[in-house]
Amino acid sequence: MLKITNLHVRVGEKPVLKGLNLEVAGGEVHAIMGPNGSGKSTLVQVLAGRDGYEVTEGSVEYRGRDLLALAPEERAREGVFLAFQYPVEIPGVNNVYLLKAGLNAIRKHRGQSELDAFDFLTLVREKMKLMQMDESFLNRGVNEGFSGGEKKRNEILQMAVLEPALALLDETDSGLDIDALRVVANGVNSLRSPERTIVMVTHYQRLLDYIEPDHVHVLSEGRILKSGDKSLALELEKRGYDWVKQEATAA
Amino acid sequence: MSAVAPKISALERYRAAFEARWPQSDPLTRLRRAALEEFIEQGFPTQRQEAWKYTNLRRLESRSFEPSTAPAAIDAAQEGWIAHGGARIVFVDGRWSAALSSSSVQPPGVTMLPLGQWFRRDPEQAAAFVESLAPKRSTAFERLNMAFFEDGAVIQLAEGARTDEPIYIVHHWSAQAAGRMAHPRLLLRAARGSRCTLIEQHLGPADLEYFTNAATIVELEAGAELRHYRLQQESTRSFHIGLSSARLQADSRYFLHDVALGASLARHDVAAVLEGRGAHVELQGLFAPEGSQHMDVHTHIDHAAPCTTSAEDYRGVADGRGRGIFNGKIAVHPDAQKTDARQSSRNLLLSPTAEIDARPELEIYANDVKCSHGATIGQLDETALFYLRSRALSQEQARALLIRAFAESVLTSIDHEPLRTYLEHRLEARFSASGENPS
Numbered sequence: 001m002l003k004i005t006n007l008h009v010r011v012g013e014k015p016v017l018k019g020l021n022l023e024v025a026g027g028e029v030h031a032i033m034g035p036n037g038s039g040k041s042t043l044v045q046v047l048a049g050r051d052g053y054e055v056t057e058g059s060v061e062y063r064g065r066d067l068l069a070l071a072p073e074e075r076a077r078e079g080v081f082l083a084f085q086y087p088v089e090i091p092g093v094n095n096v097y098l099l100k101a102g103l104n105a106i107r108k109h110r111g112q113s114e115l116d117a118f119d120f121l122t123l124v125r126e127k128m129k130l131m132q133m134d135e136s137f138l139n140r141g142v143n144e145g146f147s148g149g150e151k152k153r154n155e156i157l158q159m160a161v162l163e164p165a166l167a168l169l170d171e172t173d174s175g176l177d178i179d180a181l182r183v184v185a186n187g188v189n190s191l192r193s194p195e196r197t198i199v200m201v202t203h204y205q206r207l208l209d210y211i212e213p214d215h216v217h218v219l220s221e222g223r224i225l226k227s228g229d230k231s232l233a234l235e236l237e238k239r240g241y242d243w244v245k246q247e248a249t250a251a
Numbered sequence: 252m253s254a255v256a257p258k259i260s261a262l263e264r265y266r267a268a269f270e271a272r273w274p275q276s277d278p279l280t281r282l283r284r285a286a287l288e289e290f291i292e293q294g295f296p297t298q299r300q301e302a303w304k305y306t307n308l309r310r311l312e313s314r315s316f317e318p319s320t321a322p323a324a325i326d327a328a329q330e331g332w333i334a335h336g337g338a339r340i341v342f343v344d345g346r347w348s349a350a351l352s353s354s355s356v357q358p359p360g361v362t363m364l365p366l367g368q369w370f371r372r373d374p375e376q377a378a379a380f381v382e383s384l385a386p387k388r389s390t391a392f393e394r395l396n397m398a399f400f401e402d403g404a405v406i407q408l409a410e411g412a413r414t415d416e417p418i419y420i421v422h423h424w425s426a427q428a429a430g431r432m433a434h435p436r437l438l439l440r441a442a443r444g445s446r447c448t449l450i451e452q453h454l455g456p457a458d459l460e461y462f463t464n465a466a467t468i469v470e471l472e473a474g475a476e477l478r479h480y481r482l483q484q485e486s487t488r489s490f491h492i493g494l495s496s497a498r499l500q501a502d503s504r505y506f507l508h509d510v511a512l513g514a515s516l517a518r519h520d521v522a523a524v525l526e527g528r529g530a531h532v533e534l535q536g537l538f539a540p541e542g543s544q545h546m547d548v549h550t551h552i553d554h555a556a557p558c559t560t561s562a563e564d565y566r567g568v569a570d571g572r573g574r575g576i577f578n579g580k581i582a583v584h585p586d587a588q589k590t591d592a593r594q595s596s597r598n599l600l601l602s603p604t605a606e607i608d609a610r611p612e613l614e615i616y617a618n619d620v621k622c623s624h625g626a627t628i629g630q631l632d633e634t635a636l637f638y639l640r641s642r643a644l645s646q647e648q649a650r651a652l653l654i655r656a657f658a659e660s661v662l663t664s665i666d667h668e669p670l671r672t673y674l675e676h677r678l679e680a681r682f683s684a685s686g687e688n689p690s
Binding site for chain 1: 632633634635637638639640641642643644645646648649652653655656657659660
């Protein structure tokens, strides 16, 4: 469902992704691991359509379409969702308003009718229970004054409501204590389905104890250097990243 | 088209208009004439004056506006008015409209009457009242208003009178307003412990060039409270000059909600003098120039007594080639110890050709005071825009939402529900339309 071919991306003058190849089949969970500065966040930002990243070469095919030609909102309506590493605080924009506007934009795009206020709230309440979120979240500004853990939970709540086909999780475990991590992982796991593909980017193996990936990739120096199953993550945890780099250089 | 020969200066045109309109010599006309002479002597303010540094009045000066002669024919509530069941005073082209104003019984302890009517009935008394309720600091345009006002409203609250339903004052320009000027004067005196809410609205049909020069002068006795909503929605070709002047006695409170969306050239002077211990003033403002609109807000708060407090929050949103100016002066007099003054000016530029100047001006002559001020000018937050778009909202939707959020504080502070709903819709329409035609 997602096919990235020879992707080169520059941020300003600096090349960050240098010929990245990755193929993800529908319904799978992939983890992309790598040292700091390897280009993990750049990859998911580019996939979500963030400005400021220049694709100089390569292509991204998503469900048979050229993903890079779409505006961020078109990608979202086509089922792409990015859970931010640093969710943005937007005082004055209501949480529930954003959820509703987003969901209805997606439904409209799919040719479905908009949800009325009652059905919408029923849906949101059910998802909030899953994320162990308090009712009061609904009427607060988007992420306004949320703790780190609350912000991450809110990201997964949005994911649960918007039901994406491709979810990109950017360092979703960062800044979470163990209890919050459990809630967040629980939320993500409950969203696993054959109709949903999850690509999570993480620095640590810890998250993978909770969300078990089908495939693990090592991203370093702008390319996928090695792919394997979840045992690769354990090996990385033990041995670090250097041996992968050396192996790649040797090859 | 000017009816006056082009060689005559703007000031002479005003003098001629004055002589034609007020040939008599009664106490009021003497007051008017004195004001006119002072205005003429000083002339229109120029950009050499600090208070007019950013606003050029040559365009206003070059026009020959005439006082309107007869009430214009509008006979029903107009689109753009706020749904309101309580007391309503309507002025059309600067003159009181009996037909459109409410004739219902006035709230107990509240006296409201049209200024023009009072002058016809009891000129001596009315003139004395007008003279007694002059702003502490006059301005060129207040003097011009004094010289030319045809009508206005007088509102007096008796001691302890309290009315929760707002008094709604509409200044509406008719389709015949082109080339006309009006100088409505609104005088409010609130006796001890009284309280009321005032909605002052200025509006006119699109594309008409006219000149409003409104003065609202308020006096609050000890413990009195006024909540003053001011909505400036004039035609985008018009000139609007406004003054909101308030004097506050001990423990009185003045809340001004100042929203400016209209006019080609708008200037609003807010002057509050805290004369009594414990007096409190709060200003919440929003100005949103777009197209080639020019909006200038000057606020001046005088802390002239101890333990007085002020809080000021102005937001500017400029789009297109819009130009905004916020100048906020706070003066703390030597004996005004324990003053607490807070000022914040936040501004948003939506286009590369929009411009806003924000200038706090503090003059503090007391030593035991708390004064804070902050001014910011920025653009829409790109990260927030991307965040919203990544949640499937269109760029226009995301943009409108962020602008609305920026202006939100002025809405949340409105506790009169029909007015809040009204403004919500206006702002939504305004900001969702902005940016759709990037030039």
